[in-house]
Structure formats: structure tokens, C-alpha cells
Amino acid sequence: MDGTSPPKLPGDMVQLAWLRWLGLAWRLRRPGVVWLTAALVASWLAQNSAGWWLGEHADTQWLLGLGHIPYHVLRGQWWRLVTPVWAHTDILHLGVNALLLWLVGRPIEAAYGPARLLLIWFGSALFAGIAMLSNPQLQVTVGASGAVYGLVAALVALGLKLAPRLGPRMRWLMIGVPGLCLLTLLLLGGQHTDRVAHLGGAVGGLTMGVVLRPQFLPLGLAGRRRASPGWLRGLAWAGVGLQFLAIALANLHSVQGVLLPTLPALQFQFDDLRVRYPADTRRGTFHVASGRCDGDLTDGAWALRSGRMPCWPLPLSGALVVAKRRQLFTMDAGDYAALRKSAQTGRWVERQTGVLVSALGREHAAVVFADPALLSAYRASLAELATPAGEAWVPAPGAVTPAEASTATAAPGS
Numbered sequence: 001m002d003g004t005s006p007p008k009l010p011g012d013m014v015q016l017a018w019l020r021w022l023g024l025a026w027r028l029r030r031p032g033v034v035w036l037t038a039a040l041v042a043s044w045l046a047q048n049s050a051g052w053w054l055g056e057h058a059d060t061q062w063l064l065g066l067g068h069i070p071y072h073v074l075r076g077q078w079w080r081l082v083t084p085v086w087a088h089t090d091i092l093h094l095g096v097n098a099l100l101l102w103l104v105g106r107p108i109e110a111a112y113g114p115a116r117l118l119l120i121w122f123g124s125a126l127f128a129g130i131a132m133l134s135n136p137q138l139q140v141t142v143g144a145s146g147a148v149y150g151l152v153a154a155l156v157a158l159g160l161k162l163a164p165r166l167g168p169r170m171r172w173l174m175i176g177v178p179g180l181c182l183l184t185l186l187l188l189g190g191q192h193t194d195r196v197a198h199l200g201g202a203v204g205g206l207t208m209g210v211v212l213r214p215q216f217l218p219l220g221l222a223g224r225r226r227a228s229p230g231w232l233r234g235l236a237w238a239g240v241g242l243q244f245l246a247i248a249l250a251n252l253h254s255v256q257g258v259l260l261p262t263l264p265a266l267q268f269q270f271d272d273l274r275v276r277y278p279a280d281t282r283r284g285t286f287h288v289a290s291g292r293c294d295g296d297l298t299d300g301a302w303a304l305r306s307g308r309m310p311c312w313p314l315p316l317s318g319a320l321v322v323a324k325r326r327q328l329f330t331m332d333a334g335d336y337a338a339l340r341k342s343a344q345t346g347r348w349v350e351r352q353t354g355v356l357v358s359a360l361g362r363e364h365a366a367v368v369f370a371d372p373a374l375l376s377a378y379r380a381s382l383a384e385l386a387t388p389a390g391e392a393w394v395p396a397p398g399a400v401t402p403a404e405a406s407t408a409t410a411a412p413g414s
Contacts, residue, residue, distance in 0.1 A: 032114030033105035036121060037098055040144060043086035044094050060373040063087050064316070065254025066247070067140040068132045068197075071261065077253065079246035081129030082122070084197075086247060087142040097144040104151045104178070111158055111214040115236040119212065122239040124150020124204040131200020138260065138315030139194075146197040150205025152182045157209025258374070260315070260381035270301040273361040275322055276385045278312050286311035286321045291369065293319050304364070314378065318370025320385065325365045339365060339394045346389030348379050358385070359392035 050058035066080075066087040073080045088094040109117040128146025135141065159166070159174030166174065186198050265276040277283070277300065284293035286309040293311035297303055300310035300322070309323040321328070329335040329351075338351040343359040348368065351357045356368040356375060366385065370378055 030106050030109040030114070030117075032109045032117040033102060036105065036118075037101055040086070040094065040098050040101070044088060044091070047087060060371050061254045062251075063089070063142055064140060064258045064373065065250045067142045068129055068135075069138065069140050069258075069316075070133050070135055071137040072258075073129070073133060074137075077249075079249045082125050082243060083246045083250045084129065084142045085125045085144045085147050086243075088144070089142060093143055097148050100148045101144070101151065104148070104155055108151055108154055108158070112154075112212055113215050115233045116212045116215075118236040118239055119232075120150060120154045120205055120208040121147050122243070123208040124148075124153075124201045127204025127207070128197040128201035131203070132194065132197050135194070135196055136315070140316055141194045141197055143194075143197075145194075146201030146204075149182065149185065149198045149201040150208070152178050152185070153202040153205035154209030156182065157206050158214060161210070161214065258316075258377050260377045262384060263315075263381050265384040268300045270304050271361075273364060274391075275300060275304075275310075275360065275364075275366070276387075277310070277320065277322070278314070278382075278385065281312045281315065284311050284313065285309065286319060286323075291319075314368070314370060317374060318368060318378070320382070321367050321369065322360065322364060323367075324363050326363075328365055328367050336394060336396070339392075342387070343392040343394050344389060346386060346391075348382060348386050350375060350379075356382075358387050359394050360387050361391075362393050 047059060047062045050062045066083040068080045068084045069077075088097070105117060105121075108120065112120065125144075125147040127150065131146075132141055155178040156175055159171065159178070162174065163171055182202060186195060186202065263281075264279040266279045267274050267276045269275075282293070283297040283300065285295045285297055285303060286292075287294055288309075293313045297310060303310040304322065307327075309321050309327065311322075312320045314320060325331060325335070325339065335351065335357075338349045338357050339359040342349045342357055348356040348358050351367075354370060354372045354375065356370075356379060358366040360366050366387070368375075368378055368382065
């Protein structure tokens with residue numbers, strides 16, 4: 001030993017040192033993880049108190065303003081690539097992401113430092129946003145899952161970098177366990193899980209973990225920490241500033257409302273009706289109990305003849321349903337007034353909160369059920385689907401329809 005190189009320790013002592021480091025990394029609080037977790041909670045509180053400045057249905061406006069919608073990203077709203085991190089659908093969604101951040105973020109920060117942790121977080125979120133551009137053009141995605149998956153993938157990258165110096169047990173703890181967790185998380189999830197975003201975030205985190213060099217901040221040494229280079233800290237703070245700018249732009253746009261493209265209309269013939277429906281959405285049967293479109297439907301006319309309700313799920317949220325008026329309404333004065341106005345103007349008319357109506361023929365109607373915050377957007381994007389003025393007839397309340405009159409006339413001779 002020449003005195004210039006550190007003494008070589010027995011292999012079992014090296015593994016014990018790594019195991020102790022890993023244990024300390026999970027137990028000690030790291031400032032970067034604390035601030036990121038606090039930011040997620042603060043964004044949730046802001047989302048739930050947004051009614052104070054955004055008014056009614058503010059929660060939906062927040063989700064639509066910050067959510068990733070490929071159609072809008074491709075038309076210049078670049079901030080949607082990174083803002084979905086700061087919006088969650090419910091407290092469980094937030095809780096799972098915050099818990100994973102707290103568990104995985106601490107060893108990442110202990111190895112890479114707070115500046116690199118922020119870069120891995122923002123880089124993973126950006127990769128997830130880019131990956132989501134492959135989603136359907138009118139799909140909205142929110143949540144920090146992509147960035148969290150990136151942290152898990154970065155832990156795998158760290159283990160791969162250290163693999164030559166790790167024993168079998170440590171390789172399992174730093175590569176095998178997070179790798180299996182990542183694979184399981186990517187495969188699991190409900191019907192609303194955006195696996196494209198998760199995969200994109202994981203690829204981003206793995207890439208950032210390989211490119212960035214660990215610095216292994218000393219643990220528990222009287223607060224001493226090895227400072228990151230100035231340019232790296234500046235890059236991390238630039239990422240923080242970019243997030244604030246993106247959130248500000250998203251909120252300004254959410255006040256203006258979400259614009260949707262005009263949905264092209266196709267039509268099918270049912271007796272004397274020409275029923276228009278969206279050309280690019282799946283068809284199904286509407287179930288009154290669940291309020292959703294279920295099953296597959298290839299013949300809307302057959303559904304109407306069988307008494308069912310043909311239904312077309314709308315791109316962001318809601319459904320377009322066609323049925324007899326008395327299947328859809330109680331036919332009170334408000335229903336008659338809304339349907340008559342629709343027949344006269346040839347436009348969608350708001351019947352009540354979250355409901356647009358269009359009179360259809362003599363006995364039928366087309367109805368849009370959607371979140372109230374989206375009604376103005378759907379009124380414009382579904383304009384081609386409204387029945388043209390003069391093609392529908394709405395009787396006065398209590399009037400006898402021609403069909404009822406012919407039935408009453410035929411009854412005595414039957």
C-alpha cells in the first residue's frame with residue numbers, strides 16, 4: 001500500500017458498508033424530497049380551493065387546464081408537457097404518488113444530491129409528457145405517476161452503475177427489487193391508467209440516472225454536504241422556474257375555457273330520422289343506472305327499434321345518447337321549452353346543469369351528458385350533430401301526437 005490509495009477492505013465489509021448506507025438513505029430526511037412532497041400536497045390544496053378564484057366547477061377546470069391533452073400540446077400549449085404532475089383526480093391518487101416519492105426519492109437524493117434529484121424528477125415528467133403525445137388526440141391525463149416511475153427507474157440505473165462493487169444481496173436490493181416493482185407497476189393499473197405516461201417517465205428516469213453522475217453525499221456527518229456544481233444547481237433552479245411559469249400559463253388558460261375541435265358527423269337512417277353521431281368515437285349502449293356507454297354497438301337503428309339507447313362516449317368526458325323523449329325526460333314544461341327551442345334554432349340547448357338537448361324527429365331527442373365545465377366546449381364542437389332547424393317537431397304540452405291520434409282512431413274497430 002503506497003499511502004495514496006484507500007486501503008482495500010474485505011468484500012463482506014464493503015457490502016456491509018453499502019447496506020448501512022442504503023439503510024441510512026431511507027431513514028434520513030432529505031431536503032429535496034421534503035420540498036417535492038410539500039409541493040405535491042400544496043398543489044392538491046390549491047386544486048381543492050380553486051373555487052375561490054375560478055368559480056363553480058373549479059376542480060374540473062384545474063384538471064383540464066393542467067392536464068396533458070395531446071391535441072392542445074401539438075397546437076402550442078407546451079406547458080401541458082410538465083403541468084400534469086401538479087394535478088390529481090382524488091386524494092388516493094395523490095397519496096400513492098406522494099408515498100412512492102417519499103420512499104424512492106430519499107436514496108436517489110442521498111446518492112445524487114438535491115439538484116440532480118430535481119433534474120431527474122423534471123426530466124422524467126418531460127419524458128412522460130412527450131410519450132403521451134402518442135395517446136388519442138382528445139385524451140386528458142393528470143398525475144405525478146410518470147415522474148415517480150422515473151425515480152424508480154433512476155434507482156435501477158444507480159444499481160447498474162454500482163453493480164461491479166455490489167454483492168448479490170445488494171444487487172438484489174438496488175436492482176432486482178426496484179426493477180420488479182417498476183415492472184409490476186407498469187403492468188398493473190385500472191382502465192383509466194395511462195401506461196404510456198408511466199413507460200415514458202420510466203425511460204426518462206433511467207436515462208437521467210445513467211447520464212448524471214452520483215456524488216454520494218456523506219450521511220450523518222454534522223450536516224456537511226458536498227455541494228453540486230454551480231451550473232447544475234442553476235439548471236435545477238431553472239427547472240423550478242419553468243414549472244412555475246407552466247402552472248401560471250395553465251391557470252390563465254383554464255379561466256378562458258377548453259376549446260375542442262369540431263367533431264365530424266356521420267349519420268344513420270332510422271325510419272324518417274337522419275341521426276347524426278360523432279365519426280371518431282366508439283359506440284355502445286347507454287345504461288341509465290350507470291350513466292355510461294357499455295358494450296359494442298354496430299347498428300344504431302336496431303338499438304332504437306329494440307328500445308335501447310344508442311350511445312357515443314365523448315372524447316374527454318360524457319356521452320351523447322339518442323332515445324325517445326319519454327325515455328330521457330319526464331316531459332315537464334322545461335323539457336318542452338328546451339326541445340322546442342332546439343327545433344326552432346337547430347342548435348344544442350342547455351336543459352339543466354350538465355345536459356344539452358337537441359330535438360330529433362317527432363318522438364326522439366339527442367342528449368349530451370357531460371361535466372358542466374365542458375358544456376360550452378361541447379356546444380361548439382358538436383354543432384354539426386345538432387338537428388337542423390325545421391327537421392324536428394315538438395308538440396305543445398298535453399297535445400296528442402299524430403301517432404297517438406291514429407292509434408286512438410283505430411282502437412274502436414279492432
